[in-house]
Amino acid sequence: MKKTAFVTGSSRGIGREIALKLAEENYTVVVTGRSKDDVEKTTAEIKSLNGEALSLVADLTTEAGLKEALAFVTKNVGKLDVLVTNIGSGKTLQDVIVDVNEWKRVFDINFFSAVAAINTFLPLLEKSKGQVVCISSIAGIEKISVAISYSVAKAAVISLVQQMMRPLAAMGVRINAVSPGNVWIENGSWDKKMKDNPARVNDIIQNQVALQKFVSADEIADAVWFTVKNSSITGQNIVIDAGQTRQWP
Numbered sequence: 001m002k003k004t005a006f007v008t009g010s011s012r013g014i015g016r017e018i019a020l021k022l023a024e025e026n027y028t029v030v031v032t033g034r035s036k037d038d039v040e041k042t043t044a045e046i047k048s049l050n051g052e053a054l055s056l057v058a059d060l061t062t063e064a065g066l067k068e069a070l071a072f073v074t075k076n077v078g079k080l081d082v083l084v085t086n087i088g089s090g091k092t093l094q095d096v097i098v099d100v101n102e103w104k105r106v107f108d109i110n111f112f113s114a115v116a117a118i119n120t121f122l123p124l125l126e127k128s129k130g131q132v133v134c135i136s137s138i139a140g141i142e143k144i145s146v147a148i149s150y151s152v153a154k155a156a157v158i159s160l161v162q163q164m165m166r167p168l169a170a171m172g173v174r175i176n177a178v179s180p181g182n183v184w185i186e187n188g189s190w191d192k193k194m195k196d197n198p199a200r201v202n203d204i205i206q207n208q209v210a211l212q213k214f215v216s217a218d219e220i221a222d223a224v225w226f227t228v229k230n231s232s233i234t235g236q237n238i239v240i241d242a243g244q245t246r247q248w249p
């Protein structure tokens with residue numbers, strides 16, 4: 001029987017690339033997002049490459065959306081082997097003092113969306129002895145030039161993975177994080193930043209990134225696949241950042 005994967009936010013960007021990679025590796029993938037057009041486009045793309053994919057249009061940051069997602073997977077796929085929690089956004093205020101409601105919004109998108117997806121799908125993952133991959137960010141590891149609330153939410157995602165590792169291992173489930181650096185995607189956030197302020201973006205890439213380059217989305221998808229296929233890796237955070245962070249692991 002084919003293995004199955006559910007990737008939150010996989011109609012565009014990094015999530016799309018993860019969905020394509022898992023489909024290439026013979027997984028049936030549930031492609032998700034709020035825009036029907038984007039979801040259907042990515043599903044069609046996977047099918048055109050002889051992969052198997054199903055479309056789910058839902059807001060996966062809401063209780064109703066996740067309830068619908070569980071019902072969809074139970075009815076149409078029957079089991080779940082891999083959950084990738086990918087929804088997230090760094091779009092928020094850069095100020096030091098930011099209203100608590102904005103902090104909560106940023107945490108909802110970047111942290112609670114992951115917690116809620118894990119809560120929803122863990123019973124299915126326990127049955128299949130499956131695994132979770134959470135997409136965090138190097139912003140969760142050290143201070144870079146992004147908003148504090150986003151960085152703290154992404155740090156919380158890494159901590160969640162580390163804290164959940166042992167209880168999930170006792171259930172036969174693995175959990176890992178993948179933390180991207182600056183990922184170049186056409187029409188993605190870095191493409192937009194480059195159009196807005198090329199001098200600033202070039203300065204970041206030339207002076208803050210050791211390899212002086214962007215990361216590609218397929219390199220993130222490869223890292224996700226590495227954690228999925230390696231049965232001994234759990235509780236880890238894989239950094240793919242072209243040498244931007246300076247810490248020893």
Ligand SMILES: NC(=O)c1ccc[n+]([C@@H]2O[C@H](COP(=O)([O-])OP(=O)(O)OC[C@H]3O[C@@H](n4cnc5c(N)ncnc54)[C@H](OP(=O)(O)O)[C@@H]3O)[C@@H](O)[C@H]2O)c1
Nearest residue numbers: 009010011012013014033034035059060086087088137183
């Ligand atoms: N891009 C980077 O350089 C970078 C660097 C480090 C970490 N990351 C992290 O990597 C992840 C993906 O980033 P990205 O740049 O690929 O993002 P993106 O281009 O904005 O794509 C986000 C995906 O999630 C979907 N989505 C957003 N909100 C959703 C919701 N409420 N319910 C269902 N689907 C939703 C979007 O579709 P709809 O809008 O149609 O819903 C889209 O498919 C995020 O967690 C981000 O923080 C990105």
